[in-house]
Amino acid sequence: MNAEIIAVGSEMLTPDKIDTNSLYLTQELNTLGIEVVAKSIIGDDRAKLTAAIAAALASSELAILTGGLGPTEDDVTRDAAAAALGVGQHYDESVWHQIEERFKKFNRTPSANNRRQADILDGAEVLPNPNGTAPGQWFSRSGKIVVMLPGPPRELKPMVASQIVPKLSQILPPMAIRARWYRVALMGESDLDSLIAPIYTKYTNPVTTILAAAGDIDIHLRARSANAEEAENLLEDLGSHIESLIGDRIYSNNGDTLSKTVGDMLRALGQTVAVAESCTGGLLGATITEVSGSSRYFAGGFLTYTNEMKTALLDVPSALIEKHTEVSEEVAIAMASGARAKTHATYALSVTGYADGDQAGLVFIGLATPKHTHARRLSLFGDRQRVRGLAVINCLDWLRRSIAHESR
């Protein structure tokens, strides 16, 4: 089966907008063995969109439309799909009722134009949207399928996972797919690639995909076979090779984030962590607590942006700051010790550094454990947000290795 993806909306055609939905959809479709042969972004233009849908259906079995299902005149997806398929639309009272219920839940009243969102293509199946007002639609006729999904990723993604993938799986021939998702902290993309490319390029099954962000690399392996055990073996064969090459720089083999991985380790051991942050200003704490249930191991934190606060909240001696400056190994150590003492946490992490300016990227991180307190000097490269993000990853990965080491 071949697919085309069409994103709808003039706001998607600005110089800074990336259609991330199509990347996610491609991933999910490829996993099912469906090839994406074209994708496009069409502005809010009914005639152009109608022509694009018709062209997609002329050569592909599946057309997935994202966005343009809102309540305004600009939202042209429903009308264009109906025109391309040559079917009418009807107003669905039960869909409207759900929209009203949703607004009621938030103590709001739908406006008259929200009624447009209850217009359904004749013959289409309504796809409930638990995270938004616009429902999706699924239209299938003589081997051609048109799917309409809302544009916001937080609405689209759950609908794809819980509705579209299962529906497509039913249609496709049975296929066992096994996947593994490694995550690696603090390796350069080209270093990683020159290490593992000689191995993974030998395999066409599993397929290997590498996705790099600052300080964090994802390695996806996907094996397919008519037989589940065979797919598992293919995966293990390549996976074990990769694991032996990258070693303990792999922090997850199931796609878990670094904060989730560290959190699970702390929880399993009944341990806790506290933070003392200067240049990251809360980003380390925010990252640790993005994990549900983190209250069980996050003991608290101190955002000591100024020297006065470092002294007042963390008992960092002002003489120490004067002697070594606030961005120093000594202050990072004093901050970590202070945070650990004040919170009685098992571990405390600290960060002090320059996120921009002349010395941008010079950062010291500290770690206080039951046994030691250390600091590390980092030379990070990039703009303010990147430096702060990399400082956080360095802290968490250092904590991960320390927990593993101390709990041995």
Place this chain on the structure above:
Amino acid sequence: MNAEIIAVGSEMLTPDKIDTNSLYLTQELNTLGIEVVAKSIIGDDRAKLTAAIAAALASSELAILTGGLGPTEDDVTRDAAAAALGVGQHYDESVWHQIEERFKKFNRTPSANNRRQADILDGAEVLPNPNGTAPGQWFSRSGKIVVMLPGPPRELKPMVASQIVPKLSQILPPMAIRARWYRVALMGESDLDSLIAPIYTKYTNPVTTILAAAGDIDIHLRARSANAEEAENLLEDLGSHIESLIGDRIYSNNGDTLSKTVGDMLRALGQTVAVAESCTGGLLGATITEVSGSSRYFAGGFLTYTNEMKTALLDVPSALIEKHTEVSEEVAIAMASGARAKTHATYALSVTGYADGDQAGLVFIGLATPKHTHARRLSLFGDRQRVRGLAVINCLDWLRRSIAHESR
């Protein structure tokens, strides 16, 4: 003039590939006053690409094709463009000579199939490519233009800057462009749209684009005219209408973020802010400090995830927590008061709430000012990350209004 951008190549259709050329091209075209009305990525399929080029030319004056100009059978752009335009191709000896020279420079010999790269559309102008073997082509006929450019950004970008932009500028009438970028906190997209759509839909110039994220909406206005003053007047005409409708929910008219806006206000008044965070775990502090120079007004913060820490760090009486629970108006007020007292900041913000679980979305935020300490109850909707993000926006927008009010 309207444009469409078509990227060619199956390798562009993987789950991790972003077509950055189209973002760059959109930027350059918009600056010239050319609107991009559609963009697409087509795999290595001659028939599909031919149809896509023909469709683009049916509704737009300019089609820019990127990629697919290589020497292999997979490189279908030349053939598809010729087919869509109904013209032939000829082998250009001087282009071939340049390709040979380039290979010689790197001590290599072109292969036979490199000759395909010297095939030029009848009537097209050759665009030299100083950074690669494939030249570009410019074909213009009866008001329609097809431009073919190589795919690698380091080849494409210099060609656009030094050849395409100058050529387009000569064709276009002289044009002044003026833009305004409003940002609005805490309005629903459909509420905002039903408020301002009756006005902005009356205008085709300025063009209005609305971009919504959780709790944060961008409104872009872009006016064009042959005359700069006229463009400014058009912008002011629609802009003042929109301002009068949305009022002080607009926090920026130049695209600044909420944290930048609040930071600038604090800095101008020589005031400071501190934070006390529970469920946001540092996200409020991280947001305030994402602004360069925030050390001048960020006094520090407390991440008091547990009740013990609320008492130990912020002097929230444990009896108060017992009586009202940690997610209550009373505790939000005590946290804000405690943070202000400990840091001597002008303002302190606090957040305590449930980011997930049964009562997810119930959040109290507190604000201590020199005059009062208040709390507000929020009912936020969404997953953990969204609830935390919305809590932060609510805090910052409340602070923005308070500063404006108290400094009056």
